[in-house]
Every structure is written in C-alpha cells, then in structure tokens.
Amino acid sequence: MHSLMKYNIGIFQCPLCKSNLDVEEEYIICRENGHRFDIIDDIPIMFTEGGGEYADKIVIKVKKFYEENPFPNYDDTDNPSSLINKAEASVFAKLLNDGLPFNIKILEVGCGTGQLSNYLSLANRRVFGIDISLNSLFLANNFKRDNSLKNVSFYQMNLFKPIFKDESFDAIICNGVLHHTHEAYEGMNIITKLLKNRGFLIIGLYNRYGRLFTKLRKPIFRLTGNRLHVLDPYLSRTDLTDVKKNAWFLDQYHNPHETTHSFGEVLEWFSKSGIEFISSIPVFGNIAYLDEDYDIFLKKSSGSVFSRFITQIAMPFITNKEGGFFVMIGRKNS
Ligand SMILES: C[S@@+](CC[C@H](N)C(=O)[O-])C[C@H]1O[C@@H](n2cnc3c(N)ncnc32)[C@H](O)[C@@H]1O
Structure with missing residues (x-):
C-alpha cells in the first residue's frame, strides 16, 4: 500500500511541522512531533488549515463545493484509451505530454478528479496529484486502481500547507486552481518553492477580459x-x-469563489518569484495560433503591452468556449 509514497518518502514533509514522515500500513506519522494522518482508500488525508482566518474561510467554502461537485468528473465508460483520446483532443494536455520528458517527477496541484495526472503517468513519469476535495481524489484513485496505473498517486492537501519539501519536482502543473484561493499570487509563490531549479511551472487562470x-x-x-x-x-x-x-x-x-487575472499581472508574479516566462496559451499577439507543433517548453517572446492587451480583448470572441482560460508556462531560475 502506498508504495509510491514509501519509495519517494524523502520528498515528503509534515504539513504542520515540516518534519520527516514515516508511512505505516494505515496511517502516516511525522517523526518529530507524532502528527498522524489517516490513509483512506489509499489516499493520505493530509489536508490542514492554517493559512490565516480569511484564507481558511475561503478554503473551507471551496472545499465544500468541490466535495459536492467533483470536477471535471469521469464518464462511466472512461478507460486509458478513452482518457488518451479525450486528453489529446484538448491539445493542451497533448502539448504537455509531448513536451515533458519521461522519468521526471511532476506535481499536479488541484488535480480534481485526476484526469491529467493519470494521463501524464502513462508515459512513465512519477506523478503526484493533490487536491482538497477527497471525493474528487476518490474518483481519481478509482480510475488509477481500475486501470492498474503504477506511476501516479493522490493525496489530500491544501496548497498553502504543502506536504512536500522545497525543490522536489521537475514540473508543477496548477490548472484552474489558484483563482479559487484567497490569494492567487501567494499560492503560486508557495508552490514555486516545491519546484527544482530550472523546473517548469504551468499555471492556468481565468482571464479578466476572456471571462x-x-x-x-x-x-x-x-x-x-x-x-x-x-x-x-x-x-x-x-x-x-x-x-x-x-x-x-x-x-x-455556481462557484463560491473566483478571481480573474491578466497576462501582465502573471508576468509580474513570475518576475517577483524568480520565474522566467517561457510561453503562453493563447500565444501573445497571435490568438488564433495553436497547433500540435507548438512547443510550450520553448522560449517565446512575452510580447508588448499592446499585443497582450489585444490578445486579451479578443479572447471572449475567439477562445470563449474554455470559459476565458489562459495558461502561462515559466521556468524557475534561482
Ligand atoms: C476547477 S477545478 C480544476 C481541476 C483540474 N485541475 C482541472 O483542470 O480539471 C479546481 C480544483 O482546485 C482544488 N482546490 C481549490 N483550492 C485548493 C487548495 N487550496 N489546495 C488544493 N486544491 C485546491 C479544488 O478542490 C478543485 O478540485
């Protein structure tokens, strides 16, 4: 049970006191202070509050919502081949899969029902999916178990109280999550610490104009x-x-909490957190361009204030079906 966690125990920490952990058959325990975390249906229950009064109020509200409404959910007939077909139809997942090397460690923050984590693990990468919604994680884990996926594992965790040590991952994906927290920039800053130097950060957010x-x-x-x-x-x-x-x-x-953001704002966050801009979806200055040859891990121009503005105001008309979503990819340089 929980072999992936046992095998990688060196990257884990107690979310309460940051000390090392031991994995027992039915629980996880921290070595220094004996904090104990249950394992339910193979999922370590390591969610903790503690981000401050306002932060906790939001996280509790959002958690309740996603416990009741796991997202994006599965169809009854989903299996690895339909998962691949659907993921590849979204282009973004395919570009990620094409660009990320094998044999790396990936953290998906706010993995929801785990489609992307399960999909990326098929190509021999170690993928760790975390979320606050246990019901979403149950669905993620059911798919993993029913299809005998070996390289992916799921954990209940609050991104503001990480269960991983700094500099543990080669890539971190956080898609559609930070805008449901009390402070998207603070959240990004916390997860950036978990990234190795030269590691890739991929974040997806609602756009102020696109939405x-x-x-x-x-x-x-x-x-x-x-x-x-x-x-x-x-x-x-x-x-x-x-x-x-x-x-x-x-x-x-019907989401209880969401914020919207601009390209310029995220570029500013990147520069404050030591992240070099690599690319974006949509492409700045060329909103219509996105095909299967686009390499999202190859450095692109961050455009001008004008080209970014034009791209954003075109979003409601051109990329409306994704709910005004944009993705920015950066590389940690520190
Ligand atoms: C819109 S869903 C996105 C799910 C998935 N990433 C996707 O793109 O389909 C947002 C997810 O973020 C999770 N979430 C929200 N706040 C979180 C937090 N503080 N820590 C971890 N996960 C969080 C929610 O439980 C939910 O599953």
Missing part, C-alpha cells in the same frame, strides 16, 4: 432558472455526457 461572456451569462442563468444552456458553447457540445456538463455548469456558474 466577460461567462460573467454576462451568470445573471441570465440565474434569472431563467438555469435554463438557456444553449448560451454556453461547452454545454451545447454533443460529445459530452450530462454528468460532465453538469460538473462544468456548477464549476462555471
């Missing part, structure tokens, strides 16, 4: 009793089950 139509649709759904789904391009898709559409609808329109 315009989603914000406009919110009151319309409220006034029409959650009808008029045809207004949301994702909800109009015919290739998705109702389970997944419902998870999307709640995530987009």
Whole structure:
C-alpha cells in the first residue's frame, strides 16, 4: 500500500511541522512531533488549515463545493484509451505530454478528479496529484486502481500547507486552481518553492477580459432558472455526457469563489518569484495560433503591452468556449 509514497518518502514533509514522515500500513506519522494522518482508500488525508482566518474561510467554502461537485468528473465508460483520446483532443494536455520528458517527477496541484495526472503517468513519469476535495481524489484513485496505473498517486492537501519539501519536482502543473484561493499570487509563490531549479511551472487562470461572456451569462442563468444552456458553447457540445456538463455548469456558474487575472499581472508574479516566462496559451499577439507543433517548453517572446492587451480583448470572441482560460508556462531560475 502506498508504495509510491514509501519509495519517494524523502520528498515528503509534515504539513504542520515540516518534519520527516514515516508511512505505516494505515496511517502516516511525522517523526518529530507524532502528527498522524489517516490513509483512506489509499489516499493520505493530509489536508490542514492554517493559512490565516480569511484564507481558511475561503478554503473551507471551496472545499465544500468541490466535495459536492467533483470536477471535471469521469464518464462511466472512461478507460486509458478513452482518457488518451479525450486528453489529446484538448491539445493542451497533448502539448504537455509531448513536451515533458519521461522519468521526471511532476506535481499536479488541484488535480480534481485526476484526469491529467493519470494521463501524464502513462508515459512513465512519477506523478503526484493533490487536491482538497477527497471525493474528487476518490474518483481519481478509482480510475488509477481500475486501470492498474503504477506511476501516479493522490493525496489530500491544501496548497498553502504543502506536504512536500522545497525543490522536489521537475514540473508543477496548477490548472484552474489558484483563482479559487484567497490569494492567487501567494499560492503560486508557495508552490514555486516545491519546484527544482530550472523546473517548469504551468499555471492556468481565468482571464479578466476572456471571462466577460461567462460573467454576462451568470445573471441570465440565474434569472431563467438555469435554463438557456444553449448560451454556453461547452454545454451545447454533443460529445459530452450530462454528468460532465453538469460538473462544468456548477464549476462555471455556481462557484463560491473566483478571481480573474491578466497576462501582465502573471508576468509580474513570475518576475517577483524568480520565474522566467517561457510561453503562453493563447500565444501573445497571435490568438488564433495553436497547433500540435507548438512547443510550450520553448522560449517565446512575452510580447508588448499592446499585443497582450489585444490578445486579451479578443479572447471572449475567439477562445470563449474554455470559459476565458489562459495558461502561462515559466521556468524557475534561482
Ligand atoms: C476547477 S477545478 C480544476 C481541476 C483540474 N485541475 C482541472 O483542470 O480539471 C479546481 C480544483 O482546485 C482544488 N482546490 C481549490 N483550492 C485548493 C487548495 N487550496 N489546495 C488544493 N486544491 C485546491 C479544488 O478542490 C478543485 O478540485
């Protein structure tokens, strides 16, 4: 049980006192102060509060929401080959899979129901998925177990109270998570510490301008009793089950806490945290460009204030179906 954690125990720490850990059959214990964490259904329960009163208030609210509405959820028929097909249809997951080397350690922060972690582990990488929602992690772990995936493991953790030591990972992915916390920059700063020097940071956030139509649709759904789904391009898709559409609808329109951010803001965060900008989706100054040859780990220009602005105001019209989402990739230099 928990062989991946045992095998990599050197990268783990107690989220309360940062001391080393021992993995027992049914629990995990910290060596210095005896803090004990249960293991339920193969998932170490290592979520702790302690980020401050406001931070904890948000994390409890968001946790409750995702315990009730695991995201993005699975279809009943999902298996490794359908997981690959769906992941590759999203282009982003395929670009990650194509660009990330084998035999590296990846942390997915806020992995939700674990699709990306499970997918990336198929290519012989050690993937660690963490989330605050235990119900999401159960779904992630069921998929892993049912399909005998050996290189991925899941942990309940609050990103503000890490269970990993500094400089443990070659790549950290945090997609759609930081904007559901009390302070996205502080969250990014904390997870950046877990990255090795020259490691890649991949973060996905809601864009201030790109999210315009989603914000406009919110009151319309409220006034029409959650009808008029045809207004949301994702909800109009015919290739998705109702389970997944419902998870999307709640995530987009009933989330208890979300913030939005701009390209310039994240560039500033990167520079304050010792992260070199590498690339973005959408591409600054060329929003229409994204194909399977785009190497997201190859350094691109960060554009000008003007080109970034134009890209952002075009987002609601061109990338609207992703809910105004953008991704920025950086490399740690410290
Ligand atoms: C919109 S979902 C994104 C899930 C997945 N990354 C994806 O792209 O499909 C946001 C996830 O962030 C998790 N989350 C929110 N705040 C968190 C925190 N403080 N620490 C860890 N995970 C958090 C939620 O539980 C939820 O599963």
